[in-house]
Amino acid sequence: MNTSSINKLRRRFIFAALMAYLLVALWIGALIYGINALTTQREIRTVLNTIVTYGGILPEMDRDGKIHKQEMGEESEDSGSQEDIDADSVLEEPKGEDFDVVISDNFTIYDIFAIGSNIFTSSENHYQSRYFSLLYDSNGALIDSYLNKISYLDEESADELYGQYVLEKNKSFGKNGPFFYEMSENEDGSKLVVYLDCTSQILYNGRILYSALILVVIGFLIIFILVRMFSYNAVKPEIENAELQKRFITNASHELKTPLAVIRANTEVEQMMNGENEWNQSTMRQVDRMSTLIQNLVLIAKGQESEDKEEMIDTDVSEVINSTVETFKTVANTDEKELTSNVAEGIHMTAEGSSIRQLATLLIDNAIKYCDDNGKINVSLSQKGKVTRFEVSNTYAEGKDVDYSKFFERFYRQDESHTGTNNKKGGYGIGLSIAEAIVKRYKGSINASWKDGVITFTCLLK
Incomplete structure (x- = not known):
């Protein structure tokens, strides 16, 4: 795994961690907001039910502990017109939804929203509850109203608007x-409508929602910074190992070339002096095999370097493929094979020119190497929409029963290649795995297919 792949994996980890946090935080925030909204609504219904139960006016309690029940149409300041009620009798009178009544000193209507059980107020805080009541007869005509707790509404506007x-x-x-x-309907057909001003509760719920969203955003930024920092420290050793591995491959490849060149030269001299025999021929085959392996290692290192740079620019793919084909025509003619091309002109894509050239080189060299004797190799390039199609095919009569799905596995070789007895057609080597890595870099695909004695490698680049 190279530096680019490690960084890509790191970015995926950061994204996954942030999405996990976001989902959990939003779920918790929604749960808190939902529970608070439901609790608030239940408490609002308790207050409304209490007002309806007492005929549209919330009873108040004086300093002596007396609860005064006021009838519709009376003024609360006129204590003589109010009916004094003992607490015990008040507890027996409410009807409608079941709820507990607890009376305490210094109590306000907002205590109901805090604990959801108390319903009465002290005389000092009685006017903090903002509500109004409207009483209609069976025909829907307004017959009475209580608007003492709302200053900006008169009877006419309260009736028409609400x-x-x-x-x-x-x-x-x-x-x-x-x-x-x-709204409550009485036994005589009249209807009592009670409105409760819940502006403070609505604003409170809104503040909870906005506060939760702000906390989620702040937490998201903090988590992003922390995960980004810790993930970098986590992958830093892997990046260093990848760099060391790449450096080792490059250095080892160069170091191995010199002794192989000496062995080849000595073997060739020995062949010139004593003639060819099975021993020096075996040595030459092993030298060729080692040279191919070193070449593949160099290709791996170059491929990783190219991927790490990622210099994507507008590239004339047609020109790159044509120039690569021209380079290999001499090689094909030397092997007595025919190399043809069908490349559409003017095909451009955002890519790195060297990686496209490397892809073409790997596939064309592979086709020439494993093409049947006196066979044909064809290279084609076309474009449909944003997809560029690059194909390299060659005659391959023995390809009917071959497992092409393994061609792109690194270090995969067929049967006899491991023994060195048939290195020329022993397999498709490491080059195809490098080609696959290049294609995936462009979010494309590569596959091999065989039909009527011809094997075709198809690359789709985006």
Whole structure:
């Protein structure tokens, strides 16, 4: 694995870690917001139910612990018109949804939203609860109202904007602007509509939502910085090892060339002096085999260097393929093989010219090397849309029962090549694995197919 592949793997890890955090954080935030919204709505219904239960006016408690129930149409300041109620009798009177009533000193309507159980207020904080009530007869005509807790509404506007809305909807509970409402029908057919101003609760829920989103974004940035920093420290040794491995391959290849050249020269002299025999021929075959292996190692190193640079520019692929074909025509003629080409002109793509040339070199050299005697090699290049199609084919009569899926495995060779008895056609070597790596760099694909005695390598580049 080279430096580029390690960095690509690191980026994938960072992306996966960030997506995992984002999903978990959003899920937790949504859960908190949902629970808070449901709890708030339940508490709102408790308050509305309490007001409806007491005829549209929330009872208040004085300093002596007396709870005063006020009838619709009366002024709360006129204490003589209010009915004093003992706490015990109040607890027995509510009807509708079941709930517990707990009375305590210094209590406000907002305590209901905090614990969801208390419903009465002290005289000092009684006016903190903002609500209004409308009473309609069986025919839908307004007969009474309580607007003391809302300063900007008169009876007419409250009826037109809010009361008629509920009667038309005919729903027992709902939301209208910043208000939540509840409608109750009495035994005589009259209907009581109570609106509760929940602006503070709506704003509170909104603050929770925005705060959660801000925390998620801040956490995302912090996680990104930390994961990026720690992932770099984690892959740094692997990057250094990849660099050392690449350097070793390059150095070892150069170091091995010299002794192989000496062995070849000495063997050739021995053949000239004593003639060829099975011993010096075997030595020459092994020298050729080692030279091919060294050449493949150099190709690996060059391929990794090219991938690490990633200098992508607009490249005339047609010109690169044509020049590569011309280079190999002499080689093909020497082997008494015919090399032809069918390259469309003017094909361009964003690529690295050297990698495209290396790809063409690997496939054409492979085709010439393993083409049948006196066979034909054909190179073609075409483009459809954004996909560039590059094909190299050669005659290969013995390719019917070959497993082509293994051709692109590194160091894969067929049967006899390991013994060295038939090195010329022993397999497709390491070159095809390098070709596959080049093609994948361009998000393409490469495959081998055989039909009617001809093997074709097809590359699709994007």
